[in-house]
Amino acid sequence: MWLAGNRIRVVVFLFCYWLLINYLVFFSPIxxxxxxxxxxxxxxxFIASEMDSPVDLPQAHWQPxxxxxxxxxxxxxxxxxxxxxxxxxxxxxxxIWAVYLPLVAxxxxxxxxGVWVGQGGPFGEPSSRQQNTPLLFSFSPALLLPGENQIDIRVQTSFHAQGFLDAFYLAPESRLKEAYAWKYFVRVDLVRWVTMAMYLMSAIVFAFWLARPQDSIYGLFSLELFLWATHNLNLFVTEIPVSARLWEAMTMSSLGWTVIAMIFxxxxxxxxxxxxxxxxxLIFAALGVGxxxxxxxxxxxxxxxxxxxSFLIVFGCYAIFHLLKAYVRRLDSDIFLMLLAGVPILVFGFHDILLVNHFLDRRDGLIIQYSAIPAVLLFSWFLIRRFVRSINRAEHLADTLEQRxxxxxxxxxxxxxxxQSVQEEGLLLKERERIMRDMHDGIGGQLVSVISLLQEQRGGVYKKVREKVQHSLTDLRLVIDSLDPLLSDLPTLLGMMRVRLVDQLEAANITLEWAVTELPEMKNMSPRRSLHIMRIVQESIANSIKHAQSEKIMLATGVIGAENRQVYVDMVDY
Known part of the structure; x- marks a missing residue:
């Protein structure tokens, strides 16, 4: 973007933009x-008279x-x-003929x-307010006479300084209706639709604020829309529900409060x-109640x-200056867009203040209501985008929290x-200790006693029985060792087994070569697997003693494969 990141260009552009808006409004109005x-x-x-009908008017004292x-x-x-x-x-x-009044107050x-053909609304207090509404009164051509015809127009105002009548038209209705319809659309219908949209948007934003009361900008923007829309009522409400004094006070104060809400x-x-x-x-706003x-x-x-x-012009200039200063410091595109929407509000508002104070031609009409269209669309987009982003952030935080x-x-x-596993292991450990204690003190003690008794006896039968009992005691000790959770790794189990087999190997004059090394942890080891391994080793050694007539036995361990997934136990006799 040509303006991006260049403060001087932005200031120059906004100044030229302000000059252009002023030129189009004051010097070459479209x-x-x-x-x-x-x-x-x-x-x-014309003649000043309180009469209700032209037949009651005097024939003298009329002025051109x-x-x-x-x-x-x-x-x-x-x-x-x-x-x-x-x-x-x-x-x-x-x-059909018609009388077209472009502007009357x-x-x-x-x-x-002398025949009544129409009126804007009821006369009296409060009088109907048609100051922004073009009037078209149709009538039958039978009321017209060939030659000269007299047209009387009664104009009433709420305050003498506000009275006004523009040049009017008398012609067939078909020649007047297009101009009337276009002006009525721009001056009345469009403003009415914009105002109703502002009330609707105010309600929507107010609902956003109720959903997020900590975010005060929703409440302020809702208030701003409501006040501005209320000020616009003076442009198309013709039958006012209160006195003209209160209506003028409401119109005046609501404009000031709109500017104040905009600054906040x-x-x-x-x-x-x-x-x-x-x-x-805020003090100024409170004085507005007066x-x-x-x-x-x-x-x-x-x-x-x-x-x-006069104060509103000062406040409007401050609002533009405040936004400009903020943009120069931060180069925020949102603030730049707010300036683009704010400059027409300031210029159009200044135009209207000059107009109502009779410094400009009143036929130009009020125009600040049209500056609401881009401003309301822009700010509404800002806040809806902000609300959607808040929802997205909340959903993201909710997802993150849910994941956590x-x-x-x-x-x-x-x-x-x-x-639970520790508790179960604790229970198993206690049960193993109890079984081990019972086996050691009960069965183990009885087997030791039997062996002691058999050692006192002589004879081949007693010797064989003693060997069997000794073998049973060794096997019992292997079972007890396999139940011990502290001996769950294979090298430790083999070490305990070595202690149990020393006497048996020495009796057979066999030397044991120990080549058991450290092994990786075996997660699938259990008392049952430990017992099976020890019995296999025990049976291998027993077979070697009985049948191989060997002098040495080597017991070794190791791992197979680079990933250390397989463990082996190797026994060699020679």
Whole structure:
């Protein structure tokens, strides 16, 4: 990206971007609304009157005027004015005709040749608020006369400085409807849809905040959306449920609170809070409640437009400066996008403040509501992305925790199994010790006694019996040795066996050559296997003594293969 990593380029780009937005808004505004090409009426007469019908109006004291008529600039200190125009119609024809009012503040009723053809809404207190709504009143061509026709328009406003009537159109409806429909869509329908979407998004984000109350930016953004949407109600709600004074106070204060919520949101999203600024604007927000207690609309408009809105411009400039400073330090693309969305909000807001204070042509209309579209989409995307990332992190942590729990569970299971094995081995050990003790003290003792008795006897039979008993005692000792868990490795067993066989080998005049070496651990050794091995060795030695007539016996051990998986015992007599 051309701007990536270059602070000077970013600042220059944003400055040019700000200049471009200002140029398009103030010096070369883009015109979205083009009036119909026929039926324009600008030259009228007017009179200030509280009458409800043109038949009650006086015929004198009418003053000429060229529309548009801004009551504040023309210093009209009344809340209702009648306008009258004389329009020549050559031939009405059979088509439906209409009167198109592009802009009126706040309410209007139209009469053709003294016959009422329509009005924006109810008159009185509070009056219907049509200041952002184009009006189109259709009527039968039978009301028109060939030649001159009189058009009377009654305009009523909630406060005299807000009154306004733009040039209007009288023509067949088919020639007026396209311009009316387009302006109604942009000024009313689009704003209504955006506002409803903001309320919906506010509810969704509020639900996110309820799910994550520790993340305050969701609550702040939900509040910001709600306040901004509430401010937009003034643009399309025509029949207000409260007095005009309270409605103006609500419209004024909600805009200020929106800016304040936006600053709090920016501080927390960027991660750079300013406690002093937040404390000051909170005090300012609290003072905004006082707008509701002002005695009349004039006071609300004077304080709201003159003082309240001036501070909002300062706050808006601070918000942009704060984001710019944060971006220069961190070069965060999210902050850059926030600046792109924030600059139009500031410029459009400044435009609207100048407009409501009558420094700009009121026919331009309010435009800050349109800056909400990219801003709301951007910030909503930010927060939804943030929420999704939080869910993904939580799921990742949950998976990691689950894996750790599973590992610990396996470790505990393994430890438990080892513990069980140790317990079982302990029980077996005790049982082996008991058996070994019983065999040694019981059977072993009896065999030793038998051998002692037989040694006192002479004769070949006694000698053979004594040898058999001696052999049985040796075998018993082998069994006892095989049960000893401390003698579970093969070299140790053979060493114990060597001690048992020394007397037998010496009696046969056989020399034992010992070549038993260290062997790897044999995990499959058991008392049964140990006994089998010792008996095999014992039988081999016995056979050698009896039949080989050898003088030497060599007993050796070793391993076969590079991986030491096989162990051998080798006995050689010669």
């Amino acid at each position: 015109t979205f609304f083009h009036g119909p090409d026929t039926g324009l009426v600008q030259d009228v007469e 005027l060229s529309l548009p008529d801004d009551w504040d600039k023309n210093q009209r200190q009344v809340e209702q004015v009648w306008y009258r125009a004389s329009v020549a119609v050559a031939e009405p024809g059979d088509d 706040h309410n209007a009723a139209v009469f053709i040749n 949101f920016n501080h927390r999203y960027v991660g750079e809070r300013n406690a002093g600024v937040e404390k000051f604007i 707008i509701f207690f002002l005695p009349d609309i004039g006071s609300i408009l004077h304080i709201g437009y003159g003082i309240w809105d 729990v599973r590992t610990k569970q396996q470790e505990l299971q393994s430890q438990y199994e080892k513990f």
